[in-house]
Amino acid sequence: MTSQNLEPESPVEDYTPTFYIGHHESKRPLPVTDFVLRQAHDVGYDMVTSPITSPYFHSRVLTLISTYLSELSQNESKSGSIPPAPIIPPLDPVDTPLTPSDSLSQIIAYSSPWIDLCSPDPLISNISRQVLNIEIAYAAFCGVGHIIIPGPRNYSSGTNENNGLIQYARAIQEALAIGSYLQMAIQIPMYGHEEVKEMTGDLQPFARTLDATTPNPKASKHIDLFETWDAWNFIRSVCKYNSRLSVGLGIPRHLPLDSLQSRWFAEPLRLLSFTPSSFLKNKGGHPVLGKAHQALLSRYMRSKHPPWLLLSDVGPIPGLDDPTALTPVADGFPSPSAVADASRSSSMSASPTPAESADHTTKQKSKSKDSAAHLIYMRYLQRNQPPRTAIEKFGSGYQDYLQAPLQPLTDNLESVTYEVFEKDPVKYDWYERAIEEALSDWASQKKPTSNLNGSVVIAVAGSGRGPLVTRALKASQTTGVAVEVWAVEKNPNAYVLLQRHNEEDWGRVVNVVKSDMRAWKGPLRSASGAAASPVPIYGKVDIIVSELLGSFADNELSPECLDGVQHVLAPQFGISIPSSYTAHLTPILAPRLHSDISQRAITDTTATETPYVVMLHAIDYLATSVPDHPRIQQAWEFTHPLPASTLAIAEARRSGGVSGGGGGSMAGGDGANEHNTRYSRLNFVCKDRGVVNGIAGYFEAVLYDGGENGKVELSTRPDTIDAKSKDMISWFPIFFPLKNPLYFPDDSELEISVWRQTDDRKVWYEWLVEAFVMVGPNKRMRLGMSEVGSSRKVGCLM
Template sequence: MASGSSLNPESDSFESRPAFYIGQHDSSRKEALTDDQYAQVLDSGFRFVTAPITNDHFFKRVVNLYRDYLKEREQWAQQGELAVGHQANPSLPGPVVPTLTDEDTSVYPSNYIGSLALYSSPWIDLCSSDPHIASISRQVLNLEAAYANFCGARTIVVPGPRRDDSSRGIAQYARAIREVLHVAGRANIIIHLPMYREPGLEEKAETLSSIFGIEDGAGPNAKKEVDLFGTWDSWNTIRSVCCYSMRLFFTAIRIPRRVPERTLQERWFAEPLHYLTISKEVFQPNRAGHPSLSRHHQDLINRYMRLRNAPWLLLCDVGPSTEQLAALLDETASEFPSLAEANQALKENRRPHMPAMNAYVGYMKYLERQQPPFSPMETPALTSFQDWLQPPLQPLADNLESATYEVFEGDPVKYDQYEKAITEAMIEWRELKKPTSTSTPENPSNPELVVTVAGAGRGPLVTRALRAAEKTGTPIQIWALEKNQDAYVYLLRKNKMDWDNKVTVVKTDMRGWEGPGLRGREDAIGKVDILVTELLGSFGDNELSPECLDGIQNHLARPHGISIPHSYTAHLSPISTPRLYADISSRIVGDPNAFETPWVVRLFALDYVAQKVPGHPRFQQAWEFVHPVQVLRADEFAAVHGKAARYSTGGVGSMAGSSGTNEHNARYCHLTFVCPTRGVVHGLAGFFESVLYAPQTGKGKQPVEISILPDQIDRKSKDMISWFPIFFPLKKPLYFPQDTELEVSMWRQTDDTKVWYEWLVEAYAWVGPNTRIKVGESELHSSRKVACLM
């Protein structure tokens, strides 16, 4: 293989794409495949198959059981055992399904049982209006699930409800699934549902209800209108009743013939998909008569395959059928192939007696190769961070390790923008003929700029500041401040090895720094012309950038000193993310504050439930910080009472036990988001934007910015990976109907020793042109117990 080939993993041009894991499901199959049949299916290109847990013998036994029960009821009626009005005595026994026998199943423990997706009986009806059929169905499901669990099955697929508009039936179904989770304690339960109830793609298998003529609501008078979100509503009820169980963390979605609107696709994208199932009817013949999918279907599949745990593809009723497998086995019965068979096999590049690749599998393999390659934002390392919860850093309270700094330094986009900001500041400083802090009465024309990098870490911003000075021909004095004693050692070495001792390295907390000294005047303290920091967090201010800059900005030269960053804004959007909710729920035993912790996470499998409408964007600004601040209460307080007194004066509210000198960094916002379709909120996604440098000369110059807002990052800082969003979870998911407005209240609180957030979400539905009613609200959440320490 040529070294430059795009298929060579060792080449720089290697283009990797998501892999398709394709399985086969035959809805008419009554028995599990034999070993030989299973091998034939794998040889035709499939990677796994489904197998019915029980067979037709068991089905007939259950049908006869219920038929015998009905006859017995007639006998009770003749004997007077039925009460007036022909209502059965509630104490009379109902039908009980006996345990399985070896005649009821062809599934047994084997070395490949884990590669089978065991399918429960499609004829059960957990939602039946007949209580006895519902009971029989629940018993059958429990028997099948228990036996599959015994055999070692890892996944059990359960057909979903046939209808969505019966709340009683869905509740029965959900309760039965919760019971199965206890019965099959080691297997994952997968609910097989359509993306929506598309006419013509209904389940064709008979149920016990239809066999015995029980009306299920799907007759000629059934509702004709298609409710796009009805199936999702049913799924939401099922997983809510099951308390977002991690073993119900999978669904199998049937892709429809007509791809639905984008909002429904996004809703299912946020769900924990395990299978995308595609029936034969969804494929269309191309000009050559081969199966193909529309461009809309291809785009949907390509998007879903970008998930970190990409769903498997389950092709339904596309062959080989049981009859075809039997014919293939007959062909292989002879020891040697005929010349014609051998010649045909040679043309198809396969072994004699080996079946040709299934046409549908062949087409899906073609789609696999046609997917867009992974982008720079889809490296294996970044993909591994999808929807992975990380507690936020506390850089003031903790000293970071070298490996953490190294991760930050791996993002050239951020440092390119910082270098651009410093460069623009130096150019405009000269254009505006600003004085420098090193100017003295004896030497008023001294052009040296005093540049300070506060919180230097391992020095990447120092390197960029030196590069900007060299690029613009600007003489500078540069100071690097770092409180981490271990990083301080690294900076000293870097100053000798890389910076030619041009940098003054100081081990100090920036808030306690006395200021830069003047050359040749050891007793004098100067001012800073350009202050550079990278203290921003996922929400802008959540790593205490405002508090840190308050402590050092008094060293900025006034009025011409520049802070980089100049300003930053925090933004919010309500989201649905069941994966993260289930993850946090599983942590609550070991971490009781899990639902009141703002988590840093690379959000991926989520649904932004709000839509962009005039006056109410999908992402809304919560608040802003601008530097430098001209008036600081802490400085005023310290001037009157001394620095120590500010920590001992009592206050009220969030200021209790403090002097209130950090109250100017408290914030509050109230935002309204519009949700045209019904859904559920699991929390708030937080983002930030920052103006690193705002031009002062005009002349049509644009500000130098960075952003992690989904609708702005490509324009302002494309491919920047330094910050993932922040997630403020809700203890209980908040369900809301269509045409709802979500009111979000958030506070940034402080007591002079720490900073925390509080958040609340309320749902209001419009019931008239001018009338709203509240339909739900969350608790008031507070991160005070895990606050960021100052």
């Protein structure tokens, strides 16, 4: 049994990802009028950024600060008193180029970069916050949908005296409350510090109390790769994972390690910002991206919600100075020389050299087409994106879509639910292979069968709409081994369809039984005794085939169901397909899922304690694979059939044949299902700092073990699925959420404890994550721990 519900969106068979590309000038000389927008669209841009306030407003703020500082010095010399910080007067028409209009939907507002919310000077931080609030309020009034806010000037919050980052985060939290419908993107570099151009009227130099302990990013050559991510995580944590807050990520010329690229992929990216320094020059002098940048762009644009692309300071929009001149249109069909890869001799400096900058400026003046060269190249990349994989096509619309696991024992599934997982191109082929090998071995080893006529008796337990029945019949034809097939299904609606299949497709050779498999007594052979009181005789089954597996293998009660039907299995030679399955897990960062679940928790008290089935997409694996501590680890295993003694003890407990009270590990039960409880505690090593939002769960299953001939296996683990069952799509991973995110620093260890619990009426999971750091030889200190998650309220009923 799989764990997909109805499709949230209709998958698109094939598509070309759309690049929404914007134009940004840090010193835009003219207001963004309808003419400017029209010209930008004619060239091929989708949107244009616009400052919210004008140079008039900027100069008004500077005058206010200068006047205040002058008065302050006079007052201090006279009375020693400090007047309160000034209040910025309301906007005048000359203070802003924006006005409510239909064209605002094509504009991204850009808040003033000259403010400093992180300033250690209370005056500058206060004025900066006022400017931001005024701009947010006015942009919201005009009907702007999206706004970019330059990131903090200082990314570190680890120094004793520096409180700049918390001041910044607090200001963003306030801005979110003011612009209650605005989508806000914090502009932040992928790592390191962006080259800050000298800004006339920058408020930072006005600060009066520059603390000696405030870190200067230019003073140290050491780059903390995860420092900017750390700052972003701090900001969004203060803002409680607000769904309207996202990242505008600056793409550098030198890309960082894959681990940091993956970390940013997991975040809510709204914008990818490219400057001229992000590009290389090919032999023809045209801007191009290196292979690594192209791969990163392709990956990020495969997000469920692809980020917009912002070309920053690549030159003015062509044609603004001469509307009658012919300008190139970025249609994705540039000349071959314009898109040829950069030669190895191209400059690979982290930022353009003075000579490169001068050359770039000269070429822009001499060739009007150069001002659109970056856009032309990006449109070329759009047209030449690699095709999607089979899994990507199937999963379109499913990524990060939370679904409650199925309860197949208590719910009768709809036909369309069966249909979704029957589309899997791999799963049923592998089941057919397992049945073929089992039949071949049965015949070659000359085992006795449970049917007197020598045919192997196969029971498909939980037949659904019958795909495994069809595969069992095909396996018999392929191997030439005669079979007797029984289809057992409790769903009365599916039972009707099974009978129709038997009439129309299976040639009436299948015995269709409507029954819960646990209550089924086996193949009916004959009835004897007086006519008035016949006594039926039931036979045994040689091979039981089931697809009861869930995303965590045992979460849809496969162990309990197969225990319940094992009494019909031939005791000596009986085979279960699957014969065993294992559950696996790993800690992950999943901010989108956490935000989604937090929203659900407002109205659903069980939202943070439900293990969700989800096609994990925008996530980051936090653990590092090291010897003895792989990134994904096995929690436990179930095997079938069980020893007869185990089932005998369970039956004795169920019937009250075992003395004692309370019953097993959970009060209120008799302990009959105690053998299906599990507990595991696993240790994961994490090289890079991060935040645990939950636990990702996978499974592996051995359908049939052919000994020397090998095993037929299934896997949903991302690191083994290609080797064992490539392109299998029937099962999405399971996600055990943490109510509150758990932060940990570099070089930490995460301990995950997980339980499979039962009280003989239902089965549920409990989970706990702890973070440790080494403080000495063989000594660890616990940094924090999550609350114990428990799915008892939404557990699977037996």
